[in-house]
Amino acid sequence: MTLVRTLIWFALAGIAMLAAVWLAERPGTVTVVFRGWRLDTSLGVLLVAVVVLILLGMALWLLYRWIVGAPSALLEGWGDSRRRKGYRELTQGLAAVAAGDGGEAQRHARRAEQLLSEPPLTLLLSAQAAQLNGDREGADRAFKAMLEDDEMAFLGLRGLIAQSLRDGNQQRALDYAQRAFALRPQTPWVVHSLFDMQAQTGQWKAAQETLETGMRKKVVTANRGRTLRALLLVERSRIAEHDGKDSDAMAFAREAFHLAPERIAVASRLAELQIKTGDGRRAMKTLERTWSLAPHPDLAELYLKAADENDPLKRVGIMRKLAAQKPDDMESNLALAQAALDAGLWGEARRHLDAAGGGNPSVRVCRLMAEVEERAQSDQAKVHEWLTRAALAPADKAWRCAACHAHHESWRSVCESCGAFGTLHWRAPGTYGQVLPPEARPALGMTTMNIVSGG
Ligand SMILES: [Zn+2]
Incomplete structure (x- = not known):
């Protein structure tokens, strides 16, 4: 590039020199007469004078441009440094938030707000700083201001939901969650928050709609969605029964069972309704199916209720039929042990408890063993031994929350x-x-x- 330019310059200089020589070899005169003035000169001098005038004009023009343009260039430079300072404040503020220093964050937020005319950026920092300082109103104000901006609205809603939940204002949190859901139904936390809030407030039908949208948007997996839907239907069935709409209650329970027969709550709901309508046989079938997937003491209790049999020995036989659905399971052995105990079959009760306990009997097994020894022969030493073991035995299965382990x-x-x-x-x-x-x-x-x- 530079080479080409140099060559061009050389060429131009050569042409200018040739022109000068050509002019010097051919002297001509120019005479100008103007209002009684007369100027005699050579052509070469006149041409030089014209070139000088042109150069002077250009220099004046550049000077004018420089003078006029200076203030705005100056202002621009000033604005640049202002923005740079603003961003620095913003960065320092965010760092302070990350470090958990609320006071420092708030100071930087305030300065960034003055320096930058970009509210969305500074609002987030202001909100976070206010939250760190426990300034609820300040945070609220900043989050609400974010709602004005299309791009920040979603973030603002997120902050307002968290804020409302912290204040224990569930209705307000729910309103904001609904707005966030309308804005971005494909965002996992929105779907989960709205769903949980609707469930917490007993809005089962609305929760089901949220869940279905979540499944469509692939935020909730098909398998998880299926189970959740079944559990929502259990709740809807309860409400329908409470409202005297028995056929609706049954329809919901059946749909739930079809979706998730492995859930104890689902099977219990359907069996309860089947027993209520006098259909004990069908209730037993329902419970047998679920026992084969997930045995549980509640199902055993309902099974005996469905069989409607009061004779303790016959009840042992009935329980054997249920246990046969999953014979080696601990719950099957425990259910049989309990039935045998009620019927006074001590040997059978001990045998099933031994099987249920394996090498390391749980609290429930130890307690039932103690009961067997007490009722069989009132052997206080053995009773005491089992109760002592119960105190140290591993905990039994129980209803535990997968989220918080409660x-x-x-x-x-x-x-x-x-x-x-x-x-x-x-x-x-x-x-x-x-x-x-x-x-x-x-x-x-x-x-x-x-x-x-x-x-
Ligand atoms: Zn929990």
Whole structure:
């Protein structure tokens, strides 16, 4: 590039020199007469004078441009440095937020706000700083201001949901969650938060709609969605029964069972309704199916109720039929042991308890053993021995929340300690490593609290 330019310059200089020589060889005169003035000169001098005039004109023009343009260039430079300072404040503010220093963050936020005329950027920092400082109103104001901006609205809603939950204002949180859901139904936390909130407030039908959208948007896996839908239908069936709509109640329960026969709550609901309508046989079939997938003491109790048999010995026979669906399971052995104990069949009760306990009998097994010894021969030494073992025995399966690990006496669809829906499972403690489904999430109470501040 430079070479070409140099060559061009040489060529131009050569042409100029040739022109000068040509002019010098051919002297001519020019005479100018103007209002009584007369100028005699050579052609060469006149040409030089014209070139000088042109150069002078150009120099004046450049000078004019420089003078006129200076202030705006100056202003531009000033604005640049202002923006740079603003961004530096913003960065320092964000760093302070990350470090958990609320006061420092707020100072930087204020300065960044003055320096930058970009509210979306500074609003987020202001909101976070206010939250760190426990300034609820300040955070609220900043989040609400974000709603004005299309790009920041979603983030603002997220902050407002977390804020409302922290204040314990569930209705407000739900309103904001609905707005966020309308804005971005494909975002996982929005679907999960809205779903849990709707379930917590007993809006089963709305929760089902949210869930179905979540499944369509692939935010909820098909398998998880199927189970959740079944559990929602259990709740809807209960409401329908309460409202006297028995046929609706039955329809919901049947649909739920069709979706998730392995869930104890689902089978219990259907069996309860079948027993209520006098259809004990069908209830027994329902319970047998679920026993083969997931045995549970509640199912055994319902099974005996469905069989409507009061003779203790015959009840042992009935329980054998249910246990046969999953013969080696601990629950099957425990159910048989309990029935044998009630019928006074001590030997059979001991045998099933031995099988249920394996090498390391649980609390429930030890207690039943103690009961057998007490009732069989009132052997106080053995009773005492089993009760002592019970105190040290491994814990039994129980209703435990997969999200927060809380223990519950009975099944419920919404965990009372963390608010998650459909997370209670019949599990031994410490077994969540293997059984927690991959999509299981920490419950609402924990996730949304951490949305903005991490605090
Ligand atoms: Zn929980």
